[in-house]
Amino acid sequence: xxxxxxxxxxAVQAPQTIPLAGRMxxxxxxxxxxxxxxxxxxxxxxxxxxxxxxxxxxxxMIGEAVLKTPIAADAVxxxxxAVLFPSVDLVENAENGTVRSYRLSFxxxxxNETLAALARLPGVVAAATGGKVRxxxxxxxxxxxxxxxxxxxxxxxxxxxxxxxFSPRINGGRYQAExxxxxxxxxxxxxxxxxxxxxxxxxxxGSPVATAVAGAxxxxxxxxxxxxxxxxxxxxxxxxxxxxxxxxxxGDLASxxxxxxEDVNRAKASEGTRAExxxxxxxxxxxxxxxxxxxxxxxxxERGPILRLSETGTVRTGGIALPLPKEGLSTEAGGILTFWxxxxxxDPLAVMAFGEGGKTASxxxxxxxxxxxxxxxxxxxxxxxxxxxxxxVDLKAAGLTKVTRLVLGPSAAARQTSPAALTSPxxxxxxxxxxxxxxxxxxxAPAADANSADAESRLLAVPSADAATLVRLLNDPDTNVRxxxxxxxxxxxxxxxxxxxxxxxxxxxxxxxxxxxxAYARLDQPDEREQLLILLK
Numbered sequence: 001x002x003x004x005x006x007x008x009x010x011a012v013q014a015p016q017t018i019p020l021a022g023r024m025x026x027x028x029x030x031x032x033x034x035x036x037x038x039x040x041x042x043x044x045x046x047x048x049x050x051x052x053x054x055x056x057x058x059x060x061m062i063g064e065a066v067l068k069t070p071i072a073a074d075a076v077x078x079x080x081x082a083v084l085f086p087s088v089d090l091v092e093n094a095e096n097g098t099v100r101s102y103r104l105s106f107x108x109x110x111x112n113e114t115l116a117a118l119a120r121l122p123g124v125v126a127a128a129t130g131g132k133v134r135x136x137x138x139x140x141x142x143x144x145x146x147x148x149x150x151x152x153x154x155x156x157x158x159x160x161x162x163x164x165x166f167s168p169r170i171n172g173g174r175y176q177a178e179x180x181x182x183x184x185x186x187x188x189x190x191x192x193x194x195x196x197x198x199x200x201x202x203x204x205x206g207s208p209v210a211t212a213v214a215g216a217x218x219x220x221x222x223x224x225x226x227x228x229x230x231x232x233x234x235x236x237x238x239x240x241x242x243x244x245x246x247x248x249x250x251g252d253l254a255s256x257x258x259x260x261x262e263d264v265n266r267a268k269a270s271e272g273t274r275a276e277x278x279x280x281x282x283x284x285x286x287x288x289x290x291x292x293x294x295x296x297x298x299x300x301x302e303r304g305p306i307l308r309l310s311e312t313g314t315v316r317t318g319g320i321a322l323p324l325p326k327e328g329l330s331t332e333a334g335g336i337l338t339f340w341x342x343x344x345x346x347d348p349l350a351v352m353a354f355g356e357g358g359k360t361a362s363x364x365x366x367x368x369x370x371x372x373x374x375x376x377x378x379x380x381x382x383x384x385x386x387x388x389x390x391x392x393v394d395l396k397a398a399g400l401t402k403v404t405r406l407v408l409g410p411s412a413a414a415r416q417t418s419p420a421a422l423t424s425p426x427x428x429x430x431x432x433x434x435x436x437x438x439x440x441x442x443x444x445a446p447a448a449d450a451n452s453a454d455a456e457s458r459l460l461a462v463p464s465a466d467a468a469t470l471v472r473l474l475n476d477p478d479t480n481v482r483x484x485x486x487x488x489x490x491x492x493x494x495x496x497x498x499x500x501x502x503x504x505x506x507x508x509x510x511x512x513x514x515x516x517x518x519a520y521a522r523l524d525q526p527d528e529r530e531q532l533l534i535l536l537k
Contacts, residue, residue, distance in 0.1 A: 018119050021084070021139040025115045027123075030062045030220065033287040041323070043297060045307060047432040048329060049406075054321025056407050057290035060221040060282040067123035075134040076250040078125070080227065081170060081186045081207075082118050082137055084214065085193040086111050087145035088156070091483070091511060095152040097463030099484040101511050103145075104194040104418045107314050110215050111141065114192055117219035124224050127281040133250055135227075138186075146193055157191060159202035162209050172205030185256030188230035190223065194315045195416045201229055206258050208233035216317040216416065217291025221282055239266030290409060293318025302388070303340065303430050309349070309408060310426040316347065316417050319409020322432070328356075329403040334434035335396020337406075341365060342428040344386035346420035349427045350377070350411035351393050353403050361398030364411055365391060365427075367443060367456060377411055379443040388430075392438040459484060467492045471500045474516070479509060486515035493519045 017024045036053060086106040093099055106114070122135040146165075148156045171185055186207045191197065192214040202209050210226035213219065232242045234253040239262075244253075289295060292315075298308040311318040343349070348366040355361075364379045382389050395403060408429075409415075419425055446456040450469050455478040462473060462484040470492060473485040486504055493501060501523075504516035 020115050020119055020137065021141045023112070023115060023141075025112065025119045027067065027116065027119045029064045029067065030060070033059055033061070033285045034289050036288055036323075039297060040295065043305060043307065045305070045430045045432060046323065048434050049322045049324060049432055051323055051325035053288045054323055054405060054407070055286040055288065056293070056319045056321035056409065057217070057287050058284045059217055059287050059291060061285050062120060062124065062220055062282060066127045066281050067120060069123055069126040070131050071126055071134050072131045075126075075132055076254045078133050078135050078188065078250075078254040079186050079256070080121065080135055080137050080188040080190060082139045082190045082192065082223075083142060083166075084111070084114055084118075084139065085142045085146035085191075088193050088195055089145045089147045089511070090156050090195065091149040092154070093149065093151050093487075096460070097484070097488070098459050098480070099487045100480045101483050102195065102418055104315050104416075105145075106194050106215065110194070110313055110315075114214045114219055115139065115141070117223055120220060121223050121227065124220065124281045125227060128224070129245070129250070133254070155198035155200075156196065157193065157211065158198035158200065162191065162202050163204055166204040166207075166209060170205055170207055172207075185258075187234050187254050187256045188227055190226045190230070192219075192223075195418075201233055203233070207256060208237075213416075215292070215313060215315055224281065237263070239263040288321045288323075290319040291317060293320055293409065295320050298428070300428065300430075307429045308426060309429065311410070311419070311424050313424075314419070316410045316414050316419055316425075319407050322406045322408065324403065324406060329406070329434070331396040331401055331403065331434070334436045335394060335400075336435050336437065336439050337393040337395055337432070338435050338438055339391055339432045340388050340430040341382060341391045342386065342388045343384050343426065345384055345425035345427065347414065347425035348379075348384075348411065349408055349425075350414070352407045352409070352411075353393075353395055353398070353400055354405040354407075355400040356402050356404060359399050361393075361395055361400055362411065363393050367446075367454070368411055368413060377413065380440045381443045382440060390438070390440075392435070392440045394439040397439070455481060462488060467494065467497060471497050474500060474504045474512070479512075482507075482509065482512045483515065486512045486519065489519045490515055490522065493523060495523055498523055 017026050088104040090102040091099060118137050118139050121137060125133050125135045146157060148161050150156055166189060170189065185205065189204065189207045189209040191209065191211045194214055197211040199211060208230040210229045212226040213222040231244055231253060235244055235248055236242045237259050238252055239259065240248045292311055292313045294310045294312050296308050297305050300306045309320060348364045348368050350362055350364050352362045353360065362377055364377050365382050366384050367379050368377055380391060382391055446454055446460055448460040448464065449457045450461040450465055450473065452458055458473065458476060458478065458481050462470065462481060465473065470485040470489050473481050476482050489497065489501065498520065501516045501520040505513050505520055507513045507516065
């Protein structure tokens with residue numbers, strides 16, 4: 001049978017499902033952006049919020065035609081090693097001596113959503129390269145959590161972590177394994193995990209390693225961006241200056257081979273022409289509801305029809321944009337946004353307003369769970385007690401004379417973090433209005449106080465607390481307080497604290513238990529070594 005000419009393309013029949021990482025994964029185009037129902041648009045509680053639908057997010061869309069992009073007969077095979085960690089255990093050490101833990105976990109729907117995006121990556125890359133690159137995805141779903149500990153201003157799963165994890169798992173040279181499974185070298189290695197990860201590019205065994213944001217409706221675009229980043233890294237390594245397409249041979253970049261003398265000389269001579277532009281494989285559509293968010297009307301015995309906001313995932317995402325008049329919302333006559341609010345969630349809801357000239361104003365309803373990260377977001381004194389409270393947000397005092405966009409959702413600091421409880425956070429709202437008075441007071445900044453009812457205040461007290469107080473705080477109801485106390489006791493504990501450390505070492509919280517074991521071990525008491533050996537087992 002004669003070989004097909006190079007310009008002949010294979011027709012692609014996009015399957016409905018494909019096997020990936022031991023699962024049958026659906027390969028379906030991104031669903032259309034949700035629009036508000038007529039019932040929601042006609043809700044009586046909107047008050048001044050009438051007019052055009054607001055924008056909470058710009059969502060990447062993949063059309064069915066992208067997934068059916070014809071592949072050239074001589075398309076270059078490009079191996080992508082993708083590793084998904086559905087669970088993450090992250091510990092952050094702050095400059096003030098406190099320690100915070102973040103436990104993020106994807107349930108099956110989020111895992112399947114991420115794998116579906118991986119299944120679509122070959123179609124997306126084929127569309128971007130005109131069918132010249134055929135991506136082959138080698139996907140792994142890790143059953144154990146990804147664990148990392150970062151210092152002040154650090155980011156999780158950076159180059160050192162990637163080196164430790166990937167180095168024994170991917171080849172740095174070409175040889176045939178006995179089981180004939182391909183293990184590299186890879187031109188692209190991509191790490192996916194819930195939450196925030198180090199966005200920098202690194203290299204392991206000669207393979208470029210990038211991270212992609214999993215979930216929040218952005219996985220397709222993030223995966224494609226990670227692939228482009230690794231492809232550009234290969235282009236740089238082989239002396240093409242980061243250019244893709246044009247005179248740059250895809251076959252060289254896809255080989256995964258280390259740079260040759262010719263490649264090095266090419267880089268020195270800066271040879272080659274500018275790359276041809278890629279076709280953008282996505283369209284972006286505006287949505288009033290950010291991915292991961294849910295909005296519905298509910299009936300309250302006291303107030304009648306109310307607006308109920310919630311988040312559907314196991315990681316905080318979502319948000320809703322309120323409808324606004326086409327000309328924007330003036331604050332001249334009444335600059336205080338008021339509404340009735342009810343929640344018993346420890347996860348706060350942020351009010352984020354945007355105005356002319358790039359002016360913004362954001363408030364957290366209740367204590368934000370990461371004040372050290374958000375740079376001092378004002379926190380409204382509204383209790384999460386399951387009762388109705390009238391909230392007033394002073395937009396005019398924040399400098400906004402005209403509001404052009406208004407979003408309710410997780411704050412920038414809370415986004416992509418774990419919820420405070422296992423149940424999804426829910427907030428009820430009613431009767432929006434603009435008034436001239438009635439601004440809600442702000443919560444005072446948390447101050448270090450080991451006896452405070454406020455968990456953030458107790459946490460701030462840990463670094464300066466004496467050993468006896470730290471031992472007491474090992475039983476605090478807040479995870480971060482317990483973890484911070486156990487961490488500092490690693491260097492402060494003495495023999496009188498042995499029993500308390502032993503109890504903490506048997507804690508159901510593995511992070512607290514680990515620090516307590518280390519503190520217990522440093523006591524170095526001969527009589528307690530048997531207990532230590534039991535703990536270490």
